[in-house]
Amino acid sequence: MKLGELCDVVRGSSPRPKGDARFYGGNVPRLMVADLTRDGKFVTPKIDSLTELGARQSRPMKKGDVVIAVSGNPGLSAILNADACIHDGFVGLRNLNLSKISTDYLYRFLVNAKDQTNSGAVGAIFKNLTTDQIKRIEIPLPPLEEQKRIAEVLDKADALRQKRRLALQKLDTLLQSVFLETFGDPIKNPRGWAVARFDEVCKTRLGKMLDQKKFTGKNLRPYLRNANVQWNRFDLTDLDEMDFDERERGILRLNYGDLLICEGGEVGRTAIWRNELSECYYQKALHKGTPDPKRTTPEFLMFLMWFFAKNGGFKDYVTSVTIAHLTGEKLKTIKIPLPPIELQRKFSEIVNRHSLLKQKTRGLAKITESLFQSIQCRAFEGDLFHGSMPSVGFEPENAWQQTSRF
Numbered sequence: 001m002k003l004g005e006l007c008d009v010v011r012g013s014s015p016r017p018k019g020d021a022r023f024y025g026g027n028v029p030r031l032m033v034a035d036l037t038r039d040g041k042f043v044t045p046k047i048d049s050l051t052e053l054g055a056r057q058s059r060p061m062k063k064g065d066v067v068i069a070v071s072g073n074p075g076l077s078a079i080l081n082a083d084a085c086i087h088d089g090f091v092g093l094r095n096l097n098l099s100k101i102s103t104d105y106l107y108r109f110l111v112n113a114k115d116q117t118n119s120g121a122v123g124a125i126f127k128n129l130t131t132d133q134i135k136r137i138e139i140p141l142p143p144l145e146e147q148k149r150i151a152e153v154l155d156k157a158d159a160l161r162q163k164r165r166l167a168l169q170k171l172d173t174l175l176q177s178v179f180l181e182t183f184g185d186p187i188k189n190p191r192g193w194a195v196a197r198f199d200e201v202c203k204t205r206l207g208k209m210l211d212q213k214k215f216t217g218k219n220l221r222p223y224l225r226n227a228n229v230q231w232n233r234f235d236l237t238d239l240d241e242m243d244f245d246e247r248e249r250g251i252l253r254l255n256y257g258d259l260l261i262c263e264g265g266e267v268g269r270t271a272i273w274r275n276e277l278s279e280c281y282y283q284k285a286l287h288k289g290t291p292d293p294k295r296t297t298p299e300f301l302m303f304l305m306w307f308f309a310k311n312g313g314f315k316d317y318v319t320s321v322t323i324a325h326l327t328g329e330k331l332k333t334i335k336i337p338l339p340p341i342e343l344q345r346k347f348s349e350i351v352n353r354h355s356l357l358k359q360k361t362r363g364l365a366k367i368t369e370s371l372f373q374s375i376q377c378r379a380f381e382g383d384l385f386h387g388s389m390p391s392v393g394f395e396p397e398n399a400w401q402q403t404s405r406f
Contacts, residue, residue: 004135006106007096011070011131012086015050015057023054029084030058033072040162041107041155043067043078050085058085059092066093066106070129075114079107091134102144104151109139112376140380150379157372164365171358172232175351179303182339182347186304187313189337199332201296202289206263206328207282208252210242219243223281229260229271231306232355236276244281252281252288257298259289261305267318267326268309270302287331295341299348304336 003009015023029045036043050058061067063083069076071089086092096103142150184191198204207223220241228235244252254260254273262269263285273280282288291298308314317330 001100001139001141002135003093003137003139006101006139008094009131009135010059010092010094012059012088012090012092013057014087015054020054023051023057025049026051026054028052028055028060029082031061031067031080031084031086031090033069033076033089036067036069036076036078037073039078039081041079041158042081044081045084055085058087059090060085061092061094064103066096066103066110067091068093068110068129068134070131070134074129075110077107077110077114079103091129091131099144101139101141102147102151104155105147106139108151108154108376109380112380113137154372154376154379157368157375161365161368161372164361164368167361168358168365171354171361175354176303176306178350179307179347182343183300183337185311186307186337187311191337191339193337193339195335196295196338197332198334198336201336201338202259202291202301204261204287204289204328204331205251207284207286207288208242208244208248209284214243216243219245219249221249221279221281222277223283224254224260224286225283226262226265226285229262229269229286231269232271232302234260234271234273234276239280242283249281254280254282254288255290257291259287259291259298259301259305261287261289261326261331263287263327264323264325266309267314267324268305270305272298272302287326287328296338297341297344297348299351300339300344301336303347303351308334 018024026049028050030048030050031043031045032047034047035045038046061080061084063080065080067078067080067086067090069090093106096106141147183193189195221244222239222241223244224234225240228239256273256275258273260271260273260282265285289298289301291301314326314334317326317334318324319327319330
């Protein structure tokens with residue numbers, strides 16, 4: 001059936017003029033798109049509110065109603081967890097015919113439609129959203145009990161997916177805490193560690209400037225850009241190539257244990273090269289750092305850069321006209337605390353064990369994501385109707401225990 005045949009599809013509205021104290025700032029919750037991206041399936045408005053007068057000029061919705069964003073993040077949907085108004089960036093689905101369709105099933109169908117990207121897939125409806133388009137969305141309707149089973153399995157699978165993501169976040173937070181507990185605040189240096197210039201403990205060099213005029217295609221090699229360097233990892237899914245002659249290959253080739261430090265963008269973002277590729281180079285937007293193993297470790301320096309980047313440690317070293325840059329000369333002059341090398345090496349051992357743990361957890365997260373997408377697609381193609389829902393091999397609690405064991 002078409003969605004407009006299953007419920008009332010209404011467009012949100014906003015009192016005018018915007019910000020008028022007669023309408024805004026009261027006790028009536030008002031849903032914003034940012035609320036949806038934060039909360040997930042069930043959303044509670046927390047950002048904005050209206051007065052009673054403003055609510056009468058908006059679009060009131062009831063707890064349990066489904067809402068769909070039509071701007072900002074078109075197609076993003078949620079179930080209201082409280083009575084609230086919606087502005088004109090939403091449509092609301094009211095008076096749902098619960099004898100025909102389950103609210104949870106409808107939500108899961110809309111999530112699947114949002115996730116699809118192929119032009120022929122359901123997700124194509126979300127390219128340009130109007131109220132009439134939403135009314136015309138066609139929804140497959142198995143029996144209600146079947147709908148509830150489909151929604152239940154997808155809810156469980158999604159919960160497992162979220163747990164995997166949370167596990168990765170907690171691993172990062174744990175390691176950051178270990179760094180601070182081990183060395184203290186590296187900007188304030190409360191433990192009185194000796195202080196050194198960055199270039200006294202780590203040799204640095206900017207990479208090669210991209211110059212299309214000098215492109216010959218004779219000595220093509222893969223290289224890293226700023227976007228390829230993330231905190232404590234590399235994204236190698238989209239590598240470019242350019243010419244590196246014999247001399248350049250001698251000085252710009254990446255070696256195991258080198259630091260790659262972002263010169264611009266998120267200034268100071270750092271990762272450690274672990275020979276992820278047998279041969280790779282780097283562009284001028286990056287600094288390569290080669291630590292002196294007698295004085296420091298790459299792991300210590302990487303987390304030092306993380307703390308500086310997140311807590312204003314670069315403010316006296318960044319050159320900024322329109323976009324912030326950490327030049328080669330400025331990087332060399334950064335003053336850093338230098339704890340005993342033995343303590344740094346112990347921390348490095350923890351980081352390396354953590355990396356193995358995170359690699360396993362990330363692998364499990366990818367498997368879980370793939371399983372979720374597969375089940376979600378099959379559910380709305382009819383493959384999982386009539387008692388064929390999976391019950392073995394994808395139990396959230398068992399799968400979560402697998403992560404916990406690592």
